[in-house]
Amino acid sequence: MQTQTSFDNGGRKAALDVLAGAPARALAELWDGWADKPEHSKVRGPEVGLVMVRGRAGGGGVPFNLGEATVSRTSVRIVTGEAGHGYCLGRDLAKAEVIAVIDALWQRDAASVEAGIIEPLRRLAAAVDGKRLEETAATRVDFFTMVRGDN
């Protein structure tokens, strides 16, 4: 199994990051439109569990446990043999399963998955974040100092 690690882990991670953060509806629509869905069997899950989220004292000091978050996860194997793993915050088992299948598919044909699913989701996320950023920027304080006194 160690021989399989020649995969581009950075690319796979980046794809999984985008998938986990994607709005469920947008992901479902893109997946519905995907023509060639591979048959898959579930290896583990889908299941809901908890991840204890950690912070750091002072932002950069000793780690501490902040509180838990619900997480859904699924592992699948698609007909061509690739195993895929899906993790996302929340209790959306269908989303976790779709992520797992897409992860397996990504290992077989990264280029198509990137073009058809990951890139559109990335653009959507950039647009949503950009709007949030601009709304926040409008509340930025532009300080100007008034001169007081005679001298």
Place this chain on the structure above:
Amino acid sequence: MYVAVKGGEAAISNAHALLADRRRGDRNVPALRLDQIVEQLGLAVDRAMGEGSLYDKELAALALLQARGDLIEAIFLVRAYRTTLPRFGYSRPVDTGAMLIERRISATFKDLPGGQMLGPTFDYTHRLLDPNIVGDEVPQPVIRAAEPERAPRVTDMLGQQGLMEPDGDTDPEGEVGDLTREPLDFPLDRDLRLQALARGDEGFLLALGYSTQRGYGRSHPFVGEIRIGEVEVEFDVPELGFAVSLGRIRVTECQMVNQFKGSAKVPPQFTRGYGLVFGQAERKAMAMSLVDRALRARELGEDIVAPAQDEEFVISHSDNVQATGFVEHLKLPHYVDFQAELDLIRRMRAEHEAKEALE
């Protein structure tokens, strides 16, 4: 002492039916949906998540609905639910320095790299009730062109000048305490204190923080920085062999900066109290940072003279689910205890009267 008391079954069952009825209220009024609670009562949802110690907006909204808006009851429901789920593991510590910022202010520095952003704040509102918000259409917020800009933590900036205590070294092999797994054993390390404070009752911590300002363990605090926004939750997935993002959560962080006149070991500098809470919860994060700083008295060699500095007192009483359990258990039948007390009082009264009659 407790005795088994029977005979309440029908009454309990009917009381629960009545509770369901009263929760629903007038049937002519439309029933609340969870998405309405999530979207329009967001800060109540955030508080239920923070003190319920479980980040899941829909669950918190359901808890609020079921609890008829009673926050502590909702928090209790969330805590009970989380015990039914398996633990997948621990996330990597969130990086608040890389937050997608929605609010960021500092009371200590006017000009910050990244700027001061007021965000969706109640500050500067007039606190006048506004009947016009009911059912109104709100215009889209104003936008202003912005580029993503790295906003360094204010405390890191002062730290570079050596005037601010550093975050401290972290032991990469050190175990992180988890009060959901091991019972608390005083004295605590800071990791366990912060975990307890993060899920602690906002009202209790607010009052304690206030007490430090009024002179009970004074710490000369300034808000170094408050930031609210979303951070990535990264999780090491063993079967992948690398960490992936699970998505983003909203958190509020408060860095309280405190004057410190120094000790035998440490030169005069600013020390810090830290607050980090799920959701948008500024008051809670501020209170937490004040209490965190007060509880560092032992570590910093300060005299422990005030309630907020007493770790065992603060942490033992900060959990509102524990507190409500013990206070509310007084409603349970104590008939036998009370009978014994009654007998005792009668005997004492008889002795008292006999003695008076003699005199």
Place this chain on the structure above:
Amino acid sequence: MEGVIDGAFADPVMQSQSVFRALMDALANPGTMRKLPVPRAIGTSMIPELVSTLLTLSDHDTSIWLDEVLRSEPANVQFASFHTGAPMVAEPGRAAFAFVHSAEAMPPLDQFNPGTQDYPDRSTTIVLAVPSLSGGPALSLRGPGMKDEVHISPSGLPGDFVGQWEINRALFPRGVDLLLVADGHVMGLPRTTRIAEGQ
């Protein structure tokens, strides 16, 4: 990395609950045989009875120990980690659950964690695979959960088992609990059980 991950319970909730019930009944009724549901397909060389107890008992919060032989096969370690998330420990004394494939691979009982006076529940529960739950030397059991005496004859127990068990029983409330598995069945020997040789 993922490695061997296939072949766990097809219906994890129902199956692990049935297994849990069997284990609980086995410990509550020492010396009786309980049917142990097992997964249909097995992704590892571990016998199905060890796999089903492993999947049922272990999770992220329970440390587990696999005997040297089981642990030397990467497939077993990968399978256990993937499906349970349980931290794997190298010393039996740190394990909440220990899984042993034969008496030869079994350390002496005193190598496992007997718990503490304050927390006797923190002891190790050992799952030992034996060739058969019958056909071995006769043993008689007495203690809680048994009316009078119960007679058992599992085969393939460690050589000086009765002597080791006597020492373990004397630690009460501390001590390890033992589950014997074979042929789709489980038998429980809790720390409270007294074991004597012969009828």
